[in-house]
Amino acid sequence: MNWPLSHATSGWLFFNELTDNPLAHYQVLARQESGGREKIIGHTGFWLVAGEAHIVTIAVAPAERGHGLGELLLLNLLTLVCEVAPSRVALEVRASNQAAHDLYLKYRFTDIGRRRRYYRDTGEDAIVMEVDLTAVSGYCTWLGRQADRLFARLGRADLAA
């Protein structure tokens, strides 16, 4: 496996981000299970730099995909960003990750550039996307409505399970 960073190195990077980087903000999505236990099924992170937010990571456990949980993580992140009112939110997404690209388009991100061979593991290009919160009227209010819709969907799915 052509893993770009060792497991230990990745762990150290996360630990450093959580304990020694005041610009970094990370969240987890968990599912409450029987006995009060909690299972981590996704996570997000962003940096706030000079009034702008840069999304560092969004991931959902493979077995949990396809149920709107990636959207929940993105919605939560953008809601947190709205609370500190930055001007722009930016991210990079793999050119082949159409599902993620479509999700970002739904949340009003637009393609603003391409970083050639950005991903060291596969040499794949990254598409750079951005949403300017000051240019989209009522964006944070709109996020609230999206959250209501998604919560209703998640609640129905849980009842059906």
Next chain:
Amino acid sequence: MLHPPPPYVLRRMTPSDIPAVLAIELASFPRHVGLAFL
């Protein structure tokens, strides 16, 4: 922080979450590489 319906919970990540987070990152490879910008 949003409050999704049960059984889901959103909260800040803590150092004790790192093993579970790394497991997701590893399982997602190569589709997703966390902290690649570093």
